[in-house]
Amino acid sequence: MTIEQIVNATELTVKVAGRLDTTTAPELETFLKQSIEGVEKLILDFSELEYLSSAGLRILLTTQKAMNKQGEMIIKNINETINEIFEVTGFIDILTVE
């Protein structure tokens, strides 16, 4: 997994590429915790995310909760497989997916 970020005033875009699974999820969790302070709009670009497991979903959930208090979180460019995971887990209703 690789994480790239673009900061634009209070808008933060985070591009996650590769596999977001049991082993890599903690790394994203730490990164997001440190980075979302003062952020009003968090955009997660998943255009190059290949694999997502429940371990990754949990981080999306905690980050969504945190962002609800300070602004919004948007997920962009998910592929079909990841969309399917959002659907079967009901996350599609909790997250904002564009």
Add this chain to the structure above:
Amino acid sequence: MITIRHLKKEYANATPLKDVNVEIHKGDVISVIGPSGTGKSTLIRCINLLETPTSGEIFVDGECITDKKCNINKVRQKMGMVFQSFNLFNHMNVIENIMAAPMDLLKKSKQEAYDYGIELLRTVGLADKAFNYPDQLSGGQKQRVAIVRALAMEPEIILLDEPTSALDPTMVGEVQAVIRDLARKGLTLMIVTHEMRFAREIANRVFYMDEGGVYEDGTPEEIFDNPKKEKTIRFIKHLKVFEHLITSKDFDFIGFNTDLEEFGRRNQVAPKTIYRAQSVFEELAVQCVLPKLDKDFKLNVAFEYSQEEETLFMTLKYDGDTFDVRNTPNVISFAIAENASESIEYAEIDEDGFKNLVTVKIK
């Protein structure tokens, strides 16, 4: 057509071939399989005299090519060679790559070499790429050109050393289709491959290499369904089943996934299916079962692919209390696993200390 007697090849610190004795007949399509480092490439390279055998003899159409008096270039003309890494000349376009050897060695006229080259390109669907340069082609296209280049010399046998293993998975099919076509036309082929389904369906003979030689030689049915010798049996079993015993919560998860992908490639399981298998493994085994197990535990994971039915099964066996994974409180993980499966079944067992058995048919 080719007879190999007591072939030995020794390097300073390895002797991959100790004593090889085989006969290759005209029209044979031979798949050469076996563990890494057992001399498969060395054998092919010796036949072609890219390597000088340490001792032994190789006869081609009755002529002893290992004899010093033999004209190596004449012999090589009878043999086409296709490598893993294409080896096209990058400063020449496709048709020039194909025409070079026939003009040079077979003394064909430019027109003849061109006409035949185009005709061959047409058979592999690449006539429109004749004037492109190699770096303008995909890996699969380059390899098809490399095959055409070998064919242009009108060889009696084509030796292919892992022709598809450097390719992106999406391009393996197109190259295999071309090779299958050559086999159908009756060309004599010898192919080293790690793709077992292909090895099986294309060949009339399979060489399993181990212990410094052709350890077992038989029809695809004999080698894949009824191997007779110990090492072949172990190799074939290991091919069909990917099994891993986990005894620590810090097991090598990344390594496991890599091995599972490699297992998928060997058996030509669709990448999508392997993706689902990884997902099911992570959600059921890692997320649902592992947290339930004691400190000292054992969890056995096995994947088995049935080529006939094109289905992949995963079984999980674990010790500890009886725990039907379908009742897991972890509904998110289970939902993902369920979506990637045709069925998830559970049974209580008592076998080698295992108490629980989960059988999953991957979608």
